[in-house]
Amino acid sequence: MKQRFDYYMPTEIIFGPGRLKELAQLELPGKKALIVIGSGGSMKRHGYLDRVIEYLEDNGVEYVVYDKILPNPITEHVMEGAKAARENNCDFVVGLGGGSSIDSAKSIALMAKNPGDYWDYVVGGSGKGKPVEKGALPIVAITTTAGTGTEADPWTVITKSDTNEKIGFGSKYTFPTLSIVDPELMLTVPPKYTAYQGMDAFFHAAEGYLALAHQPASDCHALEAVKLITQYLPVAVREGENLQARCAVAWANTAAGIVESLSSCISLHSMEHALSAFHPELPHGAGLIALSIPYFTYISSKTAERFSDLARAMGQDCSGLSDEEGAEKFIDALKTLIKDIGMEDLKLSDYGVKKEEAAELARNAMDTMDGLFHQDPYKLSFEEVVHIYENCF
Ligand SMILES: [Fe+2]
Numbered sequence: 001m002k003q004r005f006d007y008y009m010p011t012e013i014i015f016g017p018g019r020l021k022e023l024a025q026l027e028l029p030g031k032k033a034l035i036v037i038g039s040g041g042s043m044k045r046h047g048y049l050d051r052v053i054e055y056l057e058d059n060g061v062e063y064v065v066y067d068k069i070l071p072n073p074i075t076e077h078v079m080e081g082a083k084a085a086r087e088n089n090c091d092f093v094v095g096l097g098g099g100s101s102i103d104s105a106k107s108i109a110l111m112a113k114n115p116g117d118y119w120d121y122v123v124g125g126s127g128k129g130k131p132v133e134k135g136a137l138p139i140v141a142i143t144t145t146a147g148t149g150t151e152a153d154p155w156t157v158i159t160k161s162d163t164n165e166k167i168g169f170g171s172k173y174t175f176p177t178l179s180i181v182d183p184e185l186m187l188t189v190p191p192k193y194t195a196y197q198g199m200d201a202f203f204h205a206a207e208g209y210l211a212l213a214h215q216p217a218s219d220c221h222a223l224e225a226v227k228l229i230t231q232y233l234p235v236a237v238r239e240g241e242n243l244q245a246r247c248a249v250a251w252a253n254t255a256a257g258i259v260e261s262l263s264s265c266i267s268l269h270s271m272e273h274a275l276s277a278f279h280p281e282l283p284h285g286a287g288l289i290a291l292s293i294p295y296f297t298y299i300s301s302k303t304a305e306r307f308s309d310l311a312r313a314m315g316q317d318c319s320g321l322s323d324e325e326g327a328e329k330f331i332d333a334l335k336t337l338i339k340d341i342g343m344e345d346l347k348l349s350d351y352g353v354k355k356e357e358a359a360e361l362a363r364n365a366m367d368t369m370d371g372l373f374h375q376d377p378y379k380l381s382f383e384e385v386v387h388i389y390e391n392c393f
Contacts, residue, residue: 147197149257196285
């Protein structure tokens with residue numbers, strides 16, 4: 001067991017079906033909320049925005065709605081949202097929706113309190129990495145998807161569109177103060193997105209288990225998340241209304257968010273961010289699925305340690321097997337899971353990605369999200385990253 005680690009997990013998490021209504025009574029961190037939602041209209045269509053507004057009003061809280069967030073959120077909307085928060089004297093931010101809305105809420109909360117441009121604070125790529133001196137407004141996350149784990153971590157992924165940089169960034173100020181995870185809100189997520197989002201959570205857990213930063217508490221959550229997703233994600237994809245499966249996947253996602261807080265993702269996530277920075281129509285989870293088999297096959301051919309534990313969490317019998325054989329079991333189980341969720345035919349070329357882009361993608365991944373490469377159990381060279389991208393075609 002690792003003997004030195006830090007544990008910081010400051011978010012209050014309210015988990016369970018039907019618990020959104022508790023927003024009417026919970027102690028909230030302010031009196032006027034900026035509610036941040038996506039531009040697609042699903043929060044209005046499903047009545048979730050109306051419910052949140054009603055509960056906030058019951059709780060004596062005023063609100064302003066900011067509804068422009070894109071599926072791959074951009075800096076322009078962070079700055080505009082922060083301006084709206086300041087001009088309306090909002091004293092906290094509510095992110096309602098999937099990862100894009102909640103991540104944007106975090107970045108808006110930061111920029112509502114700090115001067116300059118968002119990219120002044122981002123670490124990596126052309127970000128200036130200035131210290132966040134004035135903290136952030138308190139953040140309340142209400143998640144309607146099971147994918148990013150953002151309700152249980154400090155990370156916010158925003159794209160600088162003019163330079164194609166999609167960078168995950170965060171600080172101790174961008175942990176939500178309060179997160180509500182109500183799996184009933186996830187019953188309406190269509191099968192394809194259930195699959196993409198669930199696999200995003202799967203990779204947060206699996207990568208966090210393999211990362212050099214792993215620690216005892218992240219290991220427990222990672223193996224549980226991998227197990228629950230293997231068992232229940234295919235059910236949630238097939239039977240969207242199955243609340244038991246939705247609860248299991250929702251908790252696996254939140255647990256994987258805790259893994260991201262206590263451990264780290266590895267370079268699979270850097271490589272995917274490069275893909276969806278250049279091809280914003282590519283869903284993050286789809287990019288991860290498309291990269292995953294060539295990626296893990298290559299990494300485990302260099303160092304197979306800890307892969308057997310992941311295989312076991314996926315229900316494989318690894319008794320008496322070497323690390324290398326255990327890693328093969330993990331790859332087999334991952335292929336089966338991808339098939340069980342109907343994603344075995346997913347191809348990067350369907351999203352317009354070309355094999356000739358491999359070198360440019362590798363450069364982008366290693367420039368903008370360099371930090372995660374330092375968490376890899378095997379140090380990849382530029383040529384090896386290009387090679388993995390090429391193997392995805
Ligand atoms: Fe992710």
